[in-house]
Amino acid sequence: MGRKIVCLCNLIEEKEIVSVLNKGVESTSQVQQFTGAGRSCGRCLPEIDELVVVYKKKKPKDLQKKLDFGF
DSSP, X not given: OOOOEEETTXXXXXXXXXXXXXXXXXXXXXXHHHHOTTSSSXXXXXXXXXXXXXXXXXXXXXXXXXXXXXX
């Protein structure tokens, strides 16, 4: 599998974005802050948005929140 560069301006690879998502980053703006991706021309922002959305869908739910009955 080859390297996939998401942000050409800053040479940020998809694996770097996934890595910060795995560490708790939850938004495109946080991805920008921690990786530098999307901070130059912004052309890659839609792809970063999509990576964040896909990651959130695959991320396991917090069991504590699942069991919260609102008491």
